[in-house]
Amino acid sequence: MRSLLLFMLICFPIITNAQDAVLKGKVVADGMPVPYASVLISGTKTGTRTDSAGYYELKGIKPGIHKVTFSSISFESQRHTVIITGTQTTVLNISLKPYSSNLNEVVITGVSRATELRKNPVPVAVMSKTSIEAKVSTNIIESIVKGVPGVNAVTTGPNISKPFIRGLGYNRVLTLYDGIRQEGQQWGDEHGIEIDAYGLGRVEVVKGPASLTYGSDALAGVINLIPDIRQDSTGFKGDFTTEYHSNNGMTGNSLGLGYNTGNWRYSLRGTFKAAHDYRNPVDGYVYNTGFREMNFTGIARTDKKWGYAQIAATLYNNNQEIPDGSRDSLTRRFTKQVSEDDDIKNRPLVTDEELRAYTLAPLRQSIKHYRLYGQSQFKIGQGSAYLMTGLQRNIRREFLHPSDINQASLDIILNTLNYEARYNLPSFSDIESTIGVNGFYQTNRNQNGTTFPIPDYNLFDIGTYIFAKKSFGKVDVSGGVRYDNRRIRWHNFYVGTDARTGFDRQVDAGTPGAELQFPAFSHNYTGLSGSFGLTYNITGRLLIKANIARGYRAPNITEIGSNGLDPGAHIVYLGNRTFKPEFSLQQDVGFIAYLNNMDISLELFNNNIDNYIYQAKLTDENGNPVVIVEGNTTYQYQQSKARLYGAELTWNLRPESVKWLAFNNSLAYVTGINKNEKLIQQSNGAAKYLPFIPPLHVRSELKFTIPGTYGAFSKIFAGIEADMYGEQDRFYALDDTETYTPAYTLINLSAGATIGTRKKCLKLFFQADNVFNKAYQSNLNRLKYFEYYQQSPNSRLGIYNMGRNISLKVVWGF
Incomplete structure (x- = not known):
C-alpha cells in the first residue's frame, strides 16, 4: 500500500x-x-x-x-x-484597435525605452511619415519648422538650415539619425544637416534639456530623424518620389526599395536633388544659392524573439554654392569675384544665364558624410540590453580661390566613433529603470586647405546615467541623473606661406616664417545633469505635465579654439580657452486636452543658463569694427548668464458634425535675456537681449478634406494657411550684430489626393508658398547681413528670403 x-x-x-x-x-x-x-x-x-x-x-x-x-x-x-x-x-x-488620441502615441527619443506621450513629462512633438511627405520643403529642417511649434531655423540659402529650439541652436540642439548623434562640424553657420529627407519615416522633437540620455549638446533639445524601414508583410515593396519647385527650379527624385524575407528586412534608397539660384521680388535671382545633392542609404534588420539586430550605412554628398552678397552699388545686380585681391567695386556682373544655370559656380563647398552603424537589443531574463556602435566621416571642403578653383580654402576631415550600451532592468515594484553609458571619440584633421578656422584636435566623450519611472495610479513619475566627462586636446599648430602658390598652409614648427596659430591645449570638461518630472492623467483625454531639468554642454571647438577665417561664413572667429561649460536649469509645465471637437496644448517654459556662450562683433576702443581679413567680419565669443522663457500653444478644431473641416492653429513665443548687467549698462541697453532669438510666430491653417472615395481618387484635401511672424525689436543690437526686423505674413496654399489602392497608390501634393510674393527678411536669415555697402539706391540692404514658390510632389508606392 x-x-x-x-x-x-x-x-x-x-x-x-x-x-x-x-x-x-x-x-x-x-x-x-x-x-x-x-x-x-x-x-x-x-x-x-x-x-x-x-x-x-x-x-x-x-x-x-x-x-x-x-x-x-x-x-x-x-x-x-x-x-x-x-x-x-x-x-x-x-x-487590436489603435488609440484615437495622440496622447497614446509612443516615442523613443529622450527616454530609455519606448514610452507613451501621456506618460512622458518632457515636451515631445512627433511628425509622422504622412506629415513629412505633406510638408513640401527644400530640406528636412524646414519641414520640421512648418510642423512643430517652437522650432525655427537659422538659414543660409534654401538648402542650409540649422535647427533652433526655443531660441537655442548650433551645438545646443542635438540632431540624431536613428538615435545616433550626427557629427558634421555643427559649429559652422553654413553647415547644414547631412541627412536624406526622403528616407525618413518619423521625426521626434524633444523641446528642452535632454542631457540625461544623450549628454553634452542636448541643452536645447533633440531632433531624432528616424529612417523608414517599415514592411510588415513579406515580399517586395518600393516607392518613388519626385518633386519640382518653381522658384529655384529644384528637382528632387528618390527611389526606395524594400524586401522582407520573413526573417530579415532590407531597405535601399537613392536620392538626387538639384537647384539653381533662388529669387525674390527685391534681389531677383540671388547669386550662388544653387546646390546639388546625392544620397544613398542601405539598412538590414532582423526581429526575433530574443530581440533585434540592425546594420545600416549612409552616404551624403552635397555640392553647395556659397553666396557672398557682392553687388554693383548702383544697379544692385550681383557681381562675382574673379581674382584673389580684386576691388569689390569693379567686379564683373553675373549674367542672367549664370543665375538660371544648374551648373554650379566654381566658388562652392563640398560636403561628404559617410555613416556605418549597427545596433541590437537582447532580452536578458525579464530585462533587455541595447548595444550600438557607429562610425562617421565628414569631409568638408570650401573652394573660394578664383585664381585656382581646384585649391580648397577649407579642407577638414572629421572622424567620429559613436558607442552606447544600456540595460533595462527587470521591473521591481512597478519601477522601470535603466542604466547606460554612451559617448564618442573624435579626431579632426586639416588637410590641404589654405585657411584654418579650427585646429587639429582629439576628443573623447563619455557619460553614464540612470533613469527610472513609476506609475501611481493616474500619476506617472520619471527622472534620473547623469555624469559626463569630455577631454579635448591639440598640439601646437603652425601656419606658413607656400612659396609656390602664395597661399597659407600648415607647416612644421621649424619652417622659416612659421607662425603659431593654435598653441597646444588640453582640458577636461565635466558636468552633472538630471531631470525629474511627472504627468497627471486627469482623464483619458486630459492631462497636466511638469518637469524640471538641469542641462549640460561643454564648449565646442570653435568657441574655445577658433582663431581664423571661416571662408564660407565670411567671418573671422576668435575663441576663448578659459570658457566654462554651460549649465541650464529649465522648468516646463504643460496642459494637454484631446476633446471630441478639438485638441488644445499649452506649454510654458523658463530656462536659466550659466556661462552662456554667444557671438559678438569685435570692436576697438573707439567702437570701430576690427577687420583682420579684408571683406570679412570679425566675431569674438562672449560668456555670461542668460535667461530664456516663453510658451507654445496649439489649438486644433475638428468638429464632429463637420468632419471634412479642420482649423489648426499654433503660437510660439520666446524671449532671450542677456544677464551681463555690466555690458548692458555700458552699451546703453543694446546688449540686453540674446542674439538669434526668433520673434512671435503664429500659424493658422484652414483645411478641407473630402471623405470617401471618388472613382480612383481618395484622401482629397485642400488648405489655406497664414504664416505670421511678429516684428523682432528685441535683438542683440551692440555693434550692429543684429538689426530690427519688421513683421510679415505669408499666405500659403496646399492640396493633395491619393490615386489607387493602399498597396499600390499615387500620392499627389501641391503647395504654393508665399502666394503674394511678399518681400521679407527673416531675422534668422544670415543672408540678411550679407551687405558690402552702408546705403542702397532702393533703401534695401542685405539679401531677402525666397519669393513665391509653387511646388508639385508625387509619391508612387508599389
Missing part, C-alpha cells in the same frame, strides 16, 4: 501537467501583425509576448475559466474570457 501511495504522489503532478492545455493565436491591427504584444492571464504570472509575426502560444494552462489581457503600446488593451477544458488547444485571434 505504501508503495502504491508513493507511486501515485510521484505520478500525480506528471498526470496533471499532461492534462494542461494550450492557448495560442495571432494578434493583428488593421490586418497587420502586432509584434511583441503582451499576453497575460489575469491573476497569474503566466504570460508571453507575440513574435515578430504577431503569433503567441501559452502552454501549461490549467482547466477552468480564465481572463486573458492583450496589450501593446499605441493600441487599446482588450480582455477576453476563455474556457479551458481538458488538454485541448484553444485558438484565440485578436484584433
Whole structure:
C-alpha cells in the first residue's frame, strides 16, 4: 500500500501537467501583425509576448475559466474570457484597435525605452511619415519648422538650415539619425544637416534639456530623424518620389526599395536633388544659392524573439554654392569675384544665364558624410540590453580661390566613433529603470586647405546615467541623473606661406616664417545633469505635465579654439580657452486636452543658463569694427548668464458634425535675456537681449478634406494657411550684430489626393508658398547681413528670403 501511495504522489503532478492545455493565436491591427504584444492571464504570472509575426502560444494552462489581457503600446488593451477544458488547444485571434488620441502615441527619443506621450513629462512633438511627405520643403529642417511649434531655423540659402529650439541652436540642439548623434562640424553657420529627407519615416522633437540620455549638446533639445524601414508583410515593396519647385527650379527624385524575407528586412534608397539660384521680388535671382545633392542609404534588420539586430550605412554628398552678397552699388545686380585681391567695386556682373544655370559656380563647398552603424537589443531574463556602435566621416571642403578653383580654402576631415550600451532592468515594484553609458571619440584633421578656422584636435566623450519611472495610479513619475566627462586636446599648430602658390598652409614648427596659430591645449570638461518630472492623467483625454531639468554642454571647438577665417561664413572667429561649460536649469509645465471637437496644448517654459556662450562683433576702443581679413567680419565669443522663457500653444478644431473641416492653429513665443548687467549698462541697453532669438510666430491653417472615395481618387484635401511672424525689436543690437526686423505674413496654399489602392497608390501634393510674393527678411536669415555697402539706391540692404514658390510632389508606392 505504501508503495502504491508513493507511486501515485510521484505520478500525480506528471498526470496533471499532461492534462494542461494550450492557448495560442495571432494578434493583428488593421490586418497587420502586432509584434511583441503582451499576453497575460489575469491573476497569474503566466504570460508571453507575440513574435515578430504577431503569433503567441501559452502552454501549461490549467482547466477552468480564465481572463486573458492583450496589450501593446499605441493600441487599446482588450480582455477576453476563455474556457479551458481538458488538454485541448484553444485558438484565440485578436484584433487590436489603435488609440484615437495622440496622447497614446509612443516615442523613443529622450527616454530609455519606448514610452507613451501621456506618460512622458518632457515636451515631445512627433511628425509622422504622412506629415513629412505633406510638408513640401527644400530640406528636412524646414519641414520640421512648418510642423512643430517652437522650432525655427537659422538659414543660409534654401538648402542650409540649422535647427533652433526655443531660441537655442548650433551645438545646443542635438540632431540624431536613428538615435545616433550626427557629427558634421555643427559649429559652422553654413553647415547644414547631412541627412536624406526622403528616407525618413518619423521625426521626434524633444523641446528642452535632454542631457540625461544623450549628454553634452542636448541643452536645447533633440531632433531624432528616424529612417523608414517599415514592411510588415513579406515580399517586395518600393516607392518613388519626385518633386519640382518653381522658384529655384529644384528637382528632387528618390527611389526606395524594400524586401522582407520573413526573417530579415532590407531597405535601399537613392536620392538626387538639384537647384539653381533662388529669387525674390527685391534681389531677383540671388547669386550662388544653387546646390546639388546625392544620397544613398542601405539598412538590414532582423526581429526575433530574443530581440533585434540592425546594420545600416549612409552616404551624403552635397555640392553647395556659397553666396557672398557682392553687388554693383548702383544697379544692385550681383557681381562675382574673379581674382584673389580684386576691388569689390569693379567686379564683373553675373549674367542672367549664370543665375538660371544648374551648373554650379566654381566658388562652392563640398560636403561628404559617410555613416556605418549597427545596433541590437537582447532580452536578458525579464530585462533587455541595447548595444550600438557607429562610425562617421565628414569631409568638408570650401573652394573660394578664383585664381585656382581646384585649391580648397577649407579642407577638414572629421572622424567620429559613436558607442552606447544600456540595460533595462527587470521591473521591481512597478519601477522601470535603466542604466547606460554612451559617448564618442573624435579626431579632426586639416588637410590641404589654405585657411584654418579650427585646429587639429582629439576628443573623447563619455557619460553614464540612470533613469527610472513609476506609475501611481493616474500619476506617472520619471527622472534620473547623469555624469559626463569630455577631454579635448591639440598640439601646437603652425601656419606658413607656400612659396609656390602664395597661399597659407600648415607647416612644421621649424619652417622659416612659421607662425603659431593654435598653441597646444588640453582640458577636461565635466558636468552633472538630471531631470525629474511627472504627468497627471486627469482623464483619458486630459492631462497636466511638469518637469524640471538641469542641462549640460561643454564648449565646442570653435568657441574655445577658433582663431581664423571661416571662408564660407565670411567671418573671422576668435575663441576663448578659459570658457566654462554651460549649465541650464529649465522648468516646463504643460496642459494637454484631446476633446471630441478639438485638441488644445499649452506649454510654458523658463530656462536659466550659466556661462552662456554667444557671438559678438569685435570692436576697438573707439567702437570701430576690427577687420583682420579684408571683406570679412570679425566675431569674438562672449560668456555670461542668460535667461530664456516663453510658451507654445496649439489649438486644433475638428468638429464632429463637420468632419471634412479642420482649423489648426499654433503660437510660439520666446524671449532671450542677456544677464551681463555690466555690458548692458555700458552699451546703453543694446546688449540686453540674446542674439538669434526668433520673434512671435503664429500659424493658422484652414483645411478641407473630402471623405470617401471618388472613382480612383481618395484622401482629397485642400488648405489655406497664414504664416505670421511678429516684428523682432528685441535683438542683440551692440555693434550692429543684429538689426530690427519688421513683421510679415505669408499666405500659403496646399492640396493633395491619393490615386489607387493602399498597396499600390499615387500620392499627389501641391503647395504654393508665399502666394503674394511678399518681400521679407527673416531675422534668422544670415543672408540678411550679407551687405558690402552702408546705403542702397532702393533703401534695401542685405539679401531677402525666397519669393513665391509653387511646388508639385508625387509619391508612387508599389
